[in-house]
Amino acid sequence: MKVLIVYNGIIPTPLYGGTSRVIWYLGNELVKMGHSVSYLVNRGSSCPFADVKTIDTTRPIVDQIGDDVDLVHFNMLVPDVEKLKQPYVITMHGNGSKDVKLPLNMIFVSKNHAHRYASESYVNNGLDWDDYRKPDLSKSRSYFHFLGKAAWKVKNVKGAINIIKSTKSEQLKVLGGTRLNFKMGFRFTTSRRVSFHGMVGGEEKYELLNGSKGLIFPVRWHEPFGLAITESLYYGCPVFGTPYGALPDLVSNEVGFLSNKQDELVEAINNADQFSVKACHELALEKYNSKTMALSYLEKYEQVLNGTSLNDKAPYQESAPVKTLLNWE
Structure with a gap:
């Protein structure tokens, strides 16, 4: 399988960068399993096990996806993603995007994260x-x-x-x-x-x-x-x-x-x-290793490639009436 991983950040991460590390380890595990991986990421990135393409900030990202990939794995929301010809999934890594219906092929990073958007679609982060x-x-x-x-x-x-x-x-x-x-x-x-x-x-x-x-x-x-x-x-x-x-x-x-x-x-x-x-x-x-994470993502990829959406309805979460910190006594 040819997988393109897209993220508006730099790989490898200069110091900490949780999302950068997670997608780095995901790509590495997929390569070990025999898949072909490439990245579309920000300028300044490099990778020894996968091809790296630089995001052109002057063009829509959906227009930068080539025809030579089987599946695109976005790690941020992308405008007009529904126009993409290739099958795709999106992982949400944070707590944003409330009060908006999210794409059907959305993946969250924990069970609770998914449930807060009325979804059952999640893959736990793993590290190598x-x-x-x-x-x-x-x-x-x-x-x-x-x-x-x-x-x-x-x-x-x-x-x-x-x-x-x-x-x-x-x-x-x-x-x-x-x-x-x-x-x-x-x-x-x-x-x-x-x-x-x-x-x-x-x-x-x-x-x-x-x-x-x-x-x-x-x-x-x-x-x-x-x-x-x-x-x-x-x-x-x-x-x-x-x-x-x-x-x-x-x-x-x-x-x-x-x-x-x-x-x-x-x-x-x-x-x-x-x-x-x-x-x-x-x-x-x-439980929280990168191989387990990659195998779980492969299950999501196969589901999408077989024409089945990851969610029955668009994931959605309303904002709280007042933005406050959760209770601490």
């Missing part, structure tokens, strides 16, 4: 764990971590900091933020039990995750998926977060605890050693 440093599950762990864009209020780094401050002596390492932030309202963290490491990647991130007792992730929005969760699980870290979005899909009682109440999360963190480092690692390794 061979591309990560193998964790040392016997390593001593001395702190907790937060992983995400701390400047986004929905990620609730304030909540994570307050959780740590409410424990007797636990420490928090914030991966993805700085001590002083003006971007989303003024925040300055004075606690010496909280350290900030900015946007980290590669060996530095792997080392930090491998020394952590667990991920503190009290998000105040419906997380579409959460690569921070599966990466943390891979390094043996249980997850302590809120029961929103995909978190209940990903975090069972065996690998973490979910609540929107700070005092309950503090209590769970105080008993973090009850969770098995090995169980966390094995869940990510076996």
Whole structure:
């Protein structure tokens, strides 16, 4: 099968870039399975296992799709996609596109993500764990971590900091933020039990995750998926977060605890050693890997190629009457 993967971003990702990493690993797995893969992405991209074409920003994307592909996999909404001659699917990676009927061949990234659009069509994100440093599950762990864009209020780094401050002596390492932030309202963290490491990647991130007792992730929005969760699980870290979005899909009682109440999360963190480092690692390794993801996408591709839509009716979600952060106590 000849698959064209389209995304208005750069591959490989310069540092973090969740969507870029997911489509990179998807393409690599498809090539390993004997399929032909090409990318249509932004200028500055390169790839050793697939042809790369650059998006021409002066022309409609649908006019840039050649005739030499069997299926097009878009990773963003594209105007006039219904005009495309080739079969296609679209993966929605975020929480946008409300109050609009989405194309029938839409794929979401978690069960909850799909259900919020009245859909059953989803494929969980997977990562190529061979591309990560193998964790040392016997390593001593001395702190907790937060992983995400701390400047986004929905990620609730304030909540994570307050959780740590409410424990007797636990420490928090914030991966993805700085001590002083003006971007989303003024925040300055004075606690010496909280350290900030900015946007980290590669060996530095792997080392930090491998020394952590667990991920503190009290998000105040419906997380579409959460690569921070599966990466943390891979390094043996249980997850302590809120029961929103995909978190209940990903975090069972065996690998973490979910609540929107700070005092309950503090209590769970105080008993973090009850969770098995090995169980966390094995869940990510076996369930959230790139091969499993690619096989699931292939099922969607075959369905579309056989002339069957992925959704019976157009996925749709109304905006909330008032845009507010989800409850946090």
